[in-house]
Amino acid sequence: MAKVGRLFGLVLRLLALGATMSAAIVMGTSHERASVFAISFEAKYSDIPSFKYFMIANAVVSVYSFLVIFLPAETLLWRLVAAFDMVVTLLLTSSVSAALAVAQVGKDGNVRAGWLPICGQVPKYCNHVTGALGAGFAGLILYAMILLYSVHTVLYPLLD
Amino acid sequence: MAKVGRLFGLVLRLLALGATMSAAIVMGTSHERASVFAISFEAKYSDIPSFKYFMIANAVVSVYSFLVIFLPAETLLWRLVAAFDMVVTLLLTSSVSAALAVAQVGKDGNVRAGWLPICGQVPKYCNHVTGALGAGFAGLILYAMILLYSVHTVLYPLLD
Numbered sequence: 389m390a391k392v393g394r395l396f397g398l399v400l401r402l403l404a405l406g407a408t409m410s411a412a413i414v415m416g417t418s419h420e421r422a423s424v425f426a427i428s429f430e431a432k433y434s435d436i437p438s439f440k441y442f443m444i445a446n447a448v449v450s451v452y453s454f455l456v457i458f459l460p461a462e463t464l465l466w467r468l469v470a471a472f473d474m475v476v477t478l479l480l481t482s483s484v485s486a487a488l489a490v491a492q493v494g495k496d497g498n499v500r501a502g503w504l505p506i507c508g509q510v511p512k513y514c515n516h517v518t519g520a521l522g523a524g525f526a527g528l529i530l531y532a533m534i535l536l537y538s539v540h541t542v543l544y545p546l547l548d
Numbered sequence: 549m550a551k552v553g554r555l556f557g558l559v560l561r562l563l564a565l566g567a568t569m570s571a572a573i574v575m576g577t578s579h580e581r582a583s584v585f586a587i588s589f590e591a592k593y594s595d596i597p598s599f600k601y602f603m604i605a606n607a608v609v610s611v612y613s614f615l616v617i618f619l620p621a622e623t624l625l626w627r628l629v630a631a632f633d634m635v636v637t638l639l640l641t642s643s644v645s646a647a648l649a650v651a652q653v654g655k656d657g658n659v660r661a662g663w664l665p666i667c668g669q670v671p672k673y674c675n676h677v678t679g680a681l682g683a684g685f686a687g688l689i690l691y692a693m694i695l696l697y698s699v700h701t702v703l704y705p706l707l708d
Contacts, residue, residue: 486649
């Protein structure tokens, strides 16, 4: 039973690693050259601070996920991992929310503030960002499940 | 000892209630009439979806904080409260991040996307939003402390 549980945890962490890594890579490679009124410009993820934060947060979480996969099964460090899973879940929540908020402005614009939508000019860039946000959201859901699972793992021996 | 702990938890929850309630109220009352090139317009929190989300999230958390304060000390519901504290912390993280991301665009604008900063036209509105974000951030920190404390409260009898 413990072995099945450990396998389940490992699969979740591998999936989360895949999701956060693709989020970071897809966001990091999002750029498009466009020209409006004969002025050529390039849209990049690094133009928008929230997108930069999103990429860095997902890269950091990917490294953490990768390291945890190689943690030996019988070590007290797993109690620390439960706390770190909490921090990572908060970090992912924050980065996805921030990127999503700015992406919404980019897609719909804001009439009252006079901000025009930019997706018409740079559709490929927008699709890239949407893909990255999707992957980031999947990573967040997976980490919420990992958190529940690792809290359960820490509590289980105590409840026995 | 248990009484001191319960008092500490109560004080934290009262402070968090104050912080999230002020965040919701200050955000909800942020509006300013301004005129640019003889066109008069009113800036309101409800113009920006992320600010609306911020206000609703903080209002919901305030109601939750208020209800928990009146929960009797000796009830098994406290185990559920630990789980809800987790959800509330995630909700506050998400709402503060989203509002902060858009507020940053409002303050600095974004040259590459062609979004102009709006704080020059509506400084009072901007100050209001900044105040609300500060209160929201304080609420978030307080809820992170409450979460640690209530996880400890649930674990304590098990570790004994």
